[in-house]
Structure formats: structure tokens, C-alpha cells
Amino acid sequence: MPITVEDVSFSYTRNTQLGSIVLDRVSMNINQGEFLVIMGEIGSGKSTLVKHFNGLLKPLSGKVTVDGYNATSVQVRKLVGMLFQFPQQQLFGRTVFEDVAFAPSNFGISGKELLTKVIESLKLVGLDENIVSKSPFSLSNGHMRLVALAGIIAASPKYLVLDEPSTGLDPKSRNELFKALREIHATGITVVVVTHNIHHVLPLATRVFFMERGKIAFEGSPEDYFLSGYSQVQDIPLLMRELRKSGLDVNDDVFTVEEAFREIMHIKKMRTGT
Ligand SMILES: Nc1ncnc2c1ncn2[C@@H]1O[C@H](COP(=O)(O)OP(=O)(O)OP(=O)(O)O)[C@@H](O)[C@H]1O
Numbered sequence: 339m340p341i342t343v344e345d346v347s348f349s350y351t352r353n354t355q356l357g358s359i360v361l362d363r364v365s366m367n368i369n370q371g372e373f374l375v376i377m378g379e380i381g382s383g384k385s386t387l388v389k390h391f392n393g394l395l396k397p398l399s400g401k402v403t404v405d406g407y408n409a410t411s412v413q414v415r416k417l418v419g420m421l422f423q424f425p426q427q428q429l430f431g432r433t434v435f436e437d438v439a440f441a442p443s444n445f446g447i448s449g450k451e452l453l454t455k456v457i458e459s460l461k462l463v464g465l466d467e468n469i470v471s472k473s474p475f476s477l478s479n480g481h482m483r484l485v486a487l488a489g490i491i492a493a494s495p496k497y498l499v500l501d502e503p504s505t506g507l508d509p510k511s512r513n514e515l516f517k518a519l520r521e522i523h524a525t526g527i528t529v530v531v532v533t534h535n536i537h538h539v540l541p542l543a544t545r546v547f548f549m550e551r552g553k554i555a556f557e558g559s560p561e562d563y564f565l566s567g568y569s570q571v572q573d574i575p576l577l578m579r580e581l582r583k584s585g586l587d588v589n590d591d592v593f594t595v596e597e598a599f600r601e602i603m604h605i606k607k608m609r610t611g612t
Pocket residue numbers: 350360378379380381382383384385386387
């Protein structure tokens with residue numbers, strides 16, 4: 339199991355007084371190649387949970403491992419790339435090149451190989467290589483976020499974890515970001531994303547988790563998620579339009595969860611033959 343979370347509890351106050359437990363005996367596994375979506379209520383512990391995947395937080399009890407290493411061990415830092423809610427705060431370079439080159443140069447890559455790595459990473463997230471000499475702070479909000487993402491990808495992580503990556507973006511930038519995630523996942527990187535915008539990632543999602551008060555309240559396929567009481571997508575027509583835009587041939591003249599479910603299952607059947 340590439341990422342395993344075993345019976346993890348966590349409290350910011352490092353004690354187990356009533357009310358201070360933020361993660362309450364959470365267990366989950368993330369398999370290689372998955373595109374995992376974590377949803378949940380505000381304050382339910384989503385950010386706290388994903389910060390355990392690269393050792394930013396340490397469990398009060400229980401264990402998190404990545405490829406067999408304890409998540410707090412140094413090897414895991416290279417394996418797991420993490421993008422936060424306001425990745426602009428992760429930018430610092432005078433130029434886009436400096437920013438994206440930072441991690442690979444720390445891993446000993448230099449010269450032409452470094453330039454190639456930077457350009458490849460920018461292309462993968464959908465940015466033009468011509469922006470390398472620009473200041474990242476002169477770019478639009480959406481492009482700044484893509485530069486931060488390129489910087490993480492340039493370090494060649496095996497796992498990419500994103501915590502509400504589309505917060506505060508306009509619809510166009512949001513689409514660009516989720517398109518970048520599709521491309522990144524297609525290269526074989528395992529993706530874990532905390533997001534409320536499930537309709538953007540539905541065609542890719544392998545599993546959906548829904549958190550409630552520090553526990554995993556639901557875990558299952560996207561189809562089951564829509565049939566569960568946890569589904570928060572009220573706007574089914576919007577969902578169907580997004581699915582069409584992402585290239586799935588669904589009927590977007592659909593207004594109920596049941597109809598949407600049938601459409602999605604139909605597409606799944608055509609794709610997988612099962
Ligand atoms: N640094 C901190 N110190 C103390 N308590 C914190 C800290 N960060 C989060 N908490 C508390 O831990 C609980 C879980 O927070 P967390 O940020 O993990 O939730 P979340 O599901 O990511 O919420 P949101 O949807 O708002 O992003 C909340 O009650 C929050 O107030």
C-alpha cells in the first residue's frame with residue numbers, strides 16, 4: 339500500500355481532552371495511480387489529515403507510512419508534493435524559472451537538464467515556456483497557482499496532494515487548474531485532492547472520501563457518493579455540463595440525481611465494458 343493511514347488520531351493541543359480531538363482513529367489506504375477526492379464539512383479535519391501524508395503533522399497515536407517509510411522520515415519529502423490552498427504563498431523567486439527550478443536544483447539537477455525539467459513542468463501544467471523570465475508575481479492569480487504547481491511537479495513527486503487548490507479562482511482559471519491535474523495524473527502521479535468541486539474531477543476520481551468531525555463518514559466510488567446522503571451537488575445540470583466539457587458524451591438534459599447516476603454509469607460501462 340503506497341500511503342497507509344492506520345488508526346490515526348490527532349489533536350493540536352497534544353492531549354485527548356473531550357472536544358480537542360481533530361482526527362479520531364482514521365484509517366485509509368491510497369493506492370498507486372489513484373485520483374482520490376476528499377470532501378467534507380468545514381473544520382472536519384481534511385487539511386489536518388492531508389498534512390500527515392508528508393509528515394507536516396505527526397499523529398498523536400496511530401501511524402502513517404508512504405512506500406513503507408514513516409511519513410515523517412526524510413525520504414517522504416521527495417515522494418510527496420503538497421500544494422496548499424493559497425500556493426501564491428509558496429512562491430518566492432524573482433523569475434518563474436527560479437521558482438520552478440528550486441526543488442530540482444536542490445536534488446542536484448543543473449544546467450541544460452534543469453532547464454528541460456523546468457520547461458517540461460510548465461508545459462505539463464499548461465503554461466507557455468516563454469514565461470520563465472517573468473516575475474511570478476506579475477502573473478494572474480490562476481497562473482501563479484499553476485507556477486506553484488509546476489514547481490512541485492519539477493521535483494518529480496510520486497504523490498501529489500492538493501488542499502482546496504481552486505479556492506478563489508475564477509471559472510476559467512479553475513478549469514485550467516483541473517485540466518493540469520488531469521494531465522499530471524495521466525503521467526502516472528497519484529493525486530489526492532481536497533475539494534468541494536467534485537464535478538471537475540468526477541471523470542477521474544477513483545474514490546471519494548467524505549469527512550465529518552474528524553472521522554471518515556463515507557468512502558466509496560464516485561457513483562456511490564452521488565447516491566449517498568453525503569452528496570452535496572445540488573446543481574445536477576451544472577455537473578452534467580462540466581462532464582460534457584471534459585469530453586464525456588453524457589446527456590446534459592438531466593435534472594435528478596438518479597438520471598445523472600444512470601448517465602454516468604452508462605459512460606462507465608461504455609468505457610470499461612463492465
Ligand atoms: N493550527 C491549528 N491550531 C489549533 N486548531 C486548529 C489548527 N488548525 C485547525 N484547527 C482546528 O482543527 C479542526 C480541523 O481543522 P482542519 O483545518 O483540518 O479542517 P478542514 O476540514 O480542512 O476545514 P476547512 O473546510 O475549513 O478547510 C477545526 O476545528 C480547526 O478549528
